[in-house]
Amino acid sequence: MNSEKENFQEKNYTKKSLIYRFSQFVGFLLGARFFVAALLTLALYVSTFFLFNQDESFRKFVFDFKVHGIIFCTVLTILAGGIINQFYDFEKDHLVKPFRTRIQSFIKQKYFLYAYLILSLISLGVAWMISHNVFIFFIIYQFFMWFYSHKLSRILILNNLTFVSLTLYPFFGMMVYYQTFSKKVLLMAVFLFLILLCIDIVKDTLTKRVDETFGYITIPNYFESKSVNRIIISLLIITMAVSMKLITRTGIAGFMAYYFAAGLFVFIICIYLIINNTRRNKFFIINILRFWVFAGIIAMLLSGLEGKL
Structure with missing residues (x-):
């Protein structure tokens, strides 16, 4: 009888543990705005090949690792930007997005900050390996991502203009890279x-x-x-x-x-x-x-x- 009870408790504990881990995973995805990043990745690939890069063959584009590297750095920067934004807006999101905030609460805020630093550093490391110009491009991008969350999001008109500009900043970078004006x-x-x-x-x-x-x-x-x-x-x-x-x-x-x-x-x-x-x-x-x-x-x-x- 005791053995059955222990097995039941162990299964129940395992189930709760799995739910907790899954909630942590979902909370991280929401905090990093993973789904927004996925959509922007699709938009970057489509616009890069069909709008900015009209002269290059598909085969050449597939093996253009510099472009893939830039898009990879962009995705990591967007994920990092989503994390730092939710860090600064955490109290506000409690009222505006209670369900999302509840899921995110399964992860301590310090772990979000660790993830922000790791994603930012990986992005800058890859950018440095591509070229110094790309590195500077992403330094500027990451600075304004942080500055928007820290200060600009509270300033009239600048908050809207900066948010939209940061969303389009990677596309501007691709336009400059391919000189498609x-x-x-x-x-x-x-x-x-x-x-x-x-x-x-x-x-x-x-x-x-x-x-x-x-x-x-x-x-x-x-x-x-x-x-x-x-x-x-x-x-x-x-x-x-x-x-x-x-x-x-x-x-x-x-x-x-x-x-x-x-x-x-x-x-x-x-x-x-x-x-x-x-x-x-x-x-x-x-x-x-x-x-x-x-x-x-x-x-x-x-x-x-x-x-x-």
């Missing part, structure tokens, strides 16, 4: 910048009171609600104008042309949702725009494959 690439960068800026501002409207409590000065808690809606609508209208410019003046064809044309209707829907201002509509806008960014990656992939075949 054209009107089409510039307009596509502006298009993506505006969508990400809209997402970030709408996201801030959902955390308005919490941001104000913890000293984050954002557009929604500085301006009146009507003014914030006008800013978002203006950004969406400018994004539509950029889409029209891309369709009519840059010679974009295939799936990308369909993507930018369909985007006009997507942005009209978002404007309608903003005018009918509810919390539920704001969630819809964020998810619609996030999906549209992902759809853009897929459209670029399909358009690139169509052009290569």
Whole structure:
């Protein structure tokens, strides 16, 4: 009888231990924003091969270890940036993201800091082996990742502009690496910048009171609600104008042309949702725009494959 009881307790302990370890693993992935990093990795590979690097064959691209090294360093830097950001926003996230914070609580904050330092050092080590210029590029990237989390995330307008700029910084690096400077690439960068800026501002409207409590000065808690809606609508209208410019003046064809044309209707829907201002509509806008960014990656992939075949 005692033996059965001990076996049951041992199995129960093992089960709890496995659940705890799994929770730690999930907590680390969420803290490091692993899924965001995975999406950005896909976006970097697709844009690098089909947008920035149009003259190189697929075989040559696959064996271009310098490019893979740069993307590897980027991924590690993004993971490290996600960790340091959640470290500084830990108290705020308790209110804004209680479920995520609860999962992250299975890991002590000091281990997140150890992971941040290890990822940053590995990234810089690989960057140094690639070239001194790449090393400097990632030193700047990591500094501003930390500085954004430490200081800039609390400063009006700079918080939104810095966040979006840091998201696009690796793409800028690839553009410089391949020296791909054209009107089409510039307009596509502006298009993506505006969508990400809209997402970030709408996201801030959902955390308005919490941001104000913890000293984050954002557009929604500085301006009146009507003014914030006008800013978002203006950004969406400018994004539509950029889409029209891309369709009519840059010679974009295939799936990308369909993507930018369909985007006009997507942005009209978002404007309608903003005018009918509810919390539920704001969630819809964020998810619609996030999906549209992902759809853009897929459209670029399909358009690139169509052009290569």
